[in-house]
Amino acid sequence: MSTKKTLFDKVWDSHVVKHVEDGPDVLFIDRHLVHEVTSPVAFLGIKNRKSGVLFPNKTFATADHNTPTINQHLPVADPLSANQLKALEENAKEHGISHWGLGHEKNGIVHVVGPEYGITQPGATIVCGDSHTSTHGAFGAIAFGIGTSEVEMVLSTQCIMQPKPKKMRINVEGELNFGVTPKDVALYIISQLTTSGATGYFVEYAGDVFENMTMEGRMTVCNLSIEMGARGGMIAPDEKTFEYVKGREFTPTGAAWDKAMAYWKTLKTDEGAEFDKELTFSASDIEPMITYGTNPGMGMGISKSIPNAEDLEGGVATYKKSLGYMAFNEGEDMIGKPIDFVFIGSCTNGRIEDFRAFTSIVKGRKKADNVTAWLVPGSHKVESAIKEEGLLDILTEAGFELREPGCSACLAMNDDKVPAGKLAVSTSNRNFEGRQGPGSRTLLASPLVAAAAAVTGKVTDPRELMKELA
């Protein structure tokens, strides 16, 4: 066997406590992120087994899934949500885990605050009871979502038992076209692979496009890895990564920084290392994307028309059910469809760069009257930046309001629900039936596409508006 290792191998192998014969690896976890929804039963478990938390300083808790995005200073009205938030607070306190609850200055979506405070670091293993944990792979970490039983395992032993996934490399070469964002790159890849195309694999993204991407953009791409079934996705750390990580609250300093840097610089795939699968795409084939169906793989270039069932792989009946739910027809154009809601936010596109992109189109225009817009920053830090950079003034001028941070309409566990039958353009990550509220219909897109829809009231190619700007 070759001794050449991929980035993934390097990080994985160094965290294997032991290999169970004819079974999984026992994988040590460096950083464990916890939120209110998938943790209460795990804490109950450690209570019942009297096992305690082995390394409380490696677990970090934040409240995000259930939290309201207005009037966060008031008591949470929904008693069930309030109960979960209280449970998280009490569990964290009991076990000495740091907790950034509602109202805390560091509060925000778990995958937004992790990187912001330097919890996310290259070469780390990071898990959370949430599938979009893959976000943290942007830093060259192995990061993936786990179930509640595994949350309990990490709390009590700092390990989980996982078979080593297969390895896939996805290269996107060349330069991105005008108006094409990291979100479009990800939606394009998913549309090519389908929602199950990377199941069983851990993905490394490589090539010009990812090298040139900002850290925010890399997070958006890695975040969406799960939507093609991958366990996670990662990008080799580089100067941009180190620059981002440096000086954050949980980032090592002094001698520890030098030691960490020496390790981090080794984190790249060796020349000639083997992948189980390798795919290469050309950046020039990608245009601004939009989804038309009920899974993230059902996406296409915004200027195209909805494919015919016969031209696709997969079940025709399932495809028709999906279009039926969306109330769309084969062959229809997406451009021009009137929309009702716009949601910008989530761990996919709720960072400062996303709000900058959104604002760049909104500037000097007005929100369309038929549109209800929810602008939800991913964290208080993002919220502050929106204000400090003057984006809020532009947004207000255009008729938009900013809400307080949280997952919000990404999964609609709080009051931010898109009503049945209404059509939303969302910068989030899932367009499943009812994801944004029972009966809601979701079009996934980039912040630019969302902005174009918000000011025109219909699906609009953002490049049209950007041309006018230029």
Added chain:
Amino acid sequence: MAYDKFEILNSTAVPLPIENVDTDQIIPARFLKATERKGFGDNLFRDWRYNGDNTPKSDFVLNNPTYSGKILVGGKNFGSGSSREHAAWAVYDYGFRCVISSFFADIFKGNCLNIGVLPVQVSPEFAAKVFAAIEADPNTEISVNLPEQTVTIVKTGEKESFDINGYKKQNMLNGFDDIDYLNNIKSEISEFAKELPL
């Protein structure tokens, strides 16, 4: 939490021949607000099973008395999307002990194995035969034999083997879970932690 041992399951099965069934359908997010693992079966496939006014949708398979049993047969890429273990809990709590599909999403499959639901991955051809057999006769029995790692359509004798790693198989046969295993090697883990770079 330990669960009931799984050896051989002979049961009728409930067919759900839809592809890419995501965990948001299996259990919608608004039912994830509990702080205990209780009652999730009531909301299994909530929005496919009930109308907005909570009346049952007569065309959904769980509301059709013709079909019942401890085996759920799903379409390709079953359990995609969110990592919520609540989806597996809902399947278990409703009364299913086994899900058969031609393809499972990773996290859902892992969650099932952790809580005592056996995910049985079969070839697309065999999955089609199972759907056809149930359609021809809703009372047809499926036999899932974990020690032998086979699934059989009893009436026709058609049989296929399935994969499961040896460790997980032993766990299922004995009703053990990973937490028991890990709790037993805690000192080894603590030793290991001292050597890590981060």
